[in-house]
Amino acid sequence: MKSNNTAKSFDYTGLKRVISLGLSQSKGLFIGVIFIAVFSACFSVYRPYLTGDVIDNYILNKDLVGLKLEIFKLIILLIFEGILAFFTVYLANVVAQRVIKELRVRLYNHLIKFKLGYFDRTPNGVLVTRSVSDVETIAEVFNDGILVLLGDALKIIFIVAMMYYMNWVLATIVIVILPLMMIITRYFQKALKDVYQEERTLVSKLNTFIQERLTGMNIIQVFNRQQAEYSKFSSINNDLKKNYLKTVLYFSLLFPVVDIVSALATGSLIWFGGLRTAAAGDVTVGNLIAFTQFITMLTAPMRAIAERFNSIQRGLVGADRVFDILDANETLPNNGKKKLEKVKGKIDFENVEFSYVPNNKVLKGISFSSQPGETIAIVGATGAGKSTIINLLSRFYDIDSGSIKIDGIDIYDMDLVNLRHHVAVVLQDVFLFNTTIFDNIILGDKSITLEQVQEAAKVIGIHDFISSLPNGYYSEVSERGSTLSVGQRQLISFLRAYIYNPEILVLDEATSSIDSNSEELIQLATTKLTEGRTSIVIAHRLATIQNADQIIVMDNGMIVEKGTHESLLAKNGYYANLYEVQFSKMNS
Known part of the structure; x- marks a missing residue:
């Protein structure tokens, strides 16, 4: 059951199939989460703009009455952001659980109709991994994946639009980090695809090993093979540990790189914007504060997108392996039409x-x-x-x-x-x-x-x-x-x-x-x-x-x-x- 997508950095066909399954199970909720993500992106982008406006028009002008009103608006805005964030995550998880419930039923119903020959040549541990842990990873495509990723992507689009609306010069300085971020994300995306393929293979191998040894424990003990089997287990377990550490290494490198890029963008903004504020006065203090917030808001979803791709990538690797079984034509043909009430037994x-x-x-x-x-x-x-x-x-x-x-x-x-x-x-x-x-x-x-x-x-x-x-x-x-x-x-x-x-x-x-x-x-x-x-x-x-x-x-x-x-x-x-x-x- 070898995947056909190991050579590709991202399995768009698998993603499309998983999303279509999500739509078939919870179309209303799926669309609802998308609308919530749009509203959430709008509210979050408006907050820095409002902050800059408060600094320029109320704090610098010492308008305390207006300041109190604007602060109240900010508080209301934050509350709405929190509520929308809650519903985005909660409803995305509801969609995810409905999908994996349906997948479990389909997979089990498909498996129990397979020919016995399929089970003769396929280790039980592999099938257990497909039916349990691989199905579970598919939930990540929804609960911390595509739906939340959509909200992050919308935030980036709205942030860029708002920055250009406020000051196109500062926006152009900040926007330079986007291609660099995309290159970094793409590189890690390719690397993680291979790591996750290897991870699911090793998990299947470990499950198969454990299941076989538990079933044949009497043989192990009768022939005094405990130490030998322990050594084999330790070897497989060590390979799995090394694989997980690869994932840790990639993310340990990714986040500092993203932070450095973000810091460079912030430094460039302060240097150029500060000069414009002091020399020409066409950039306000409020603009600088707002754009500093925009950089944080821009790098946060881009950094999160890398994590989302991590979750989606892991889920799609699991989905690919589950769909391999669902697509397998191993069901015993049942073309007979005759149903006998009673037979004599000849x-x-x-x-x-x-x-x-x-x-x-x-x-x-x-x-x-x-x-x-x-x-x-x-x-x-x-x-x-x-x-x-x-x-x-x-x-x-x-x-x-x-x-x-x-x-x-x-x-x-x-x-x-x-x-x-x-x-x-x-x-x-x-x-x-x-x-x-x-x-x-x-x-x-x-x-x-x-x-x-x-x-x-x-x-x-x-x-x-x-x-x-x-x-x-x-x-x-x-x-x-x-x-x-x-x-x-x-x-x-x-x-x-x-x-x-x-x-x-x-x-x-x-x-x-x-x-x-x-x-x-x-x-x-x-x-x-x-x-x-x-x-x-x-x-x-x-x-x-x-x-x-x-x-x-x-x-x-x-x-x-x-x-x-x-x-x-x-x-x-x-x-x-x-x-x-x-x-x-x-x-x-």
Whole structure:
């Protein structure tokens, strides 16, 4: 997901896209902030003019009555400036939060529809960074970026116009600093673009590293790799620190340079204006004071513009990376129109070929059929292609060639959601979310009641186990279910599949890691789950699938044998050899 804008100092296309998103979410507020910025610029520019007028017409003439009135005007002016500044910042932040809320929803909704292959090749840490911190940086485009930048730009325009209105000679002296300021700002803008690109890359790398190590903490500790992993972390963290220090260095240089330019402009103004006041009298003391204020007001927004560009630049780098995902065409096509209310469960694989990586076939012309209600067992060595079959049946991946049919209907003619509604999968590696057992079973389906879950649990024989937990069905499950045994997690996954009452059930080595206390419960649950529905069972333990209606033996992506347990043993071939090896191990 490499950005296309790394070579440009400023991503105008990205800015346009972010602004259009802001307008779509809060057009009224967006325009309102612009109007407030215009009024704020007008009020702030009028203040130095009023100050100069007070000095020339009231202080020098010792008009105390008029002076009091003008001071009151200045106070009112300052109050209005403060109010307008508050609404500018507050409303800009409201726009920003609405935008990132919408982006989060769009990004998450887009991601959950991606093909599994995308997640296979993209580290989770990268996606977490895109979905959280990169989205957050986009807010900076609004809350301290483009809308506030607009106000600063308007101030500069109005200040220049007011200076020329008051005294064109002094205005020309002051205006000389503008091109210099623009050159300085442009230079730092280019430098910061590269720094922020590197920063977001390093943040993604750090997030990926931390997430992987936390997930695999048991491996780190078992192999005593704590110090080695700490050293790797320190290296990445040090790179990120250096990157942040680059930003600090650039701004440490920028602000003193801006201050020096501002001081030079002020010195030139006082030198020339003072001479004109003393010699010709065509420049008043009030003019000098007003123009001194104008220089401060001119350099302040120009200095702020550099900071705004900093915020915008950071936000656009984040936006670029978020839009890379939103623009990615990784969604699994769902062109099927058929929605079946009920399926009988007949499955047909016809000459199916598939490869995760091009030109490296995992399945090589697989063909088999099942009748409704049959139990099909698939066995074979690791890497033979067993799990791939169920991934294709549920359309987690698309096949290269051939066809897969359910009740004679090609799965590509079926609506994807409807297809998966009829197929339930119980995996060997059970994933449980960090919520209650009840929530892990219903998975957000509010139409399923606690009573229904309890009845289903009683049918497959795990109600007593769940009820024995501290809070029963509302017991909290830790991340990935680490507080439960392997067998207990497996039982919960069985109940999760059973409650949705699928016509086709897939057990992917679901009984390969059973603890002795849960084995009897799991055997009962398996019997209840497979009863009356088409089942595909993938297993290493051949003893668990002896009663299957059909056993398919796979090797190197191909079917080498098919038949019942007895007929395959009679062949004295691949299956018989597997069975003999397992049987001898069990008795050794």
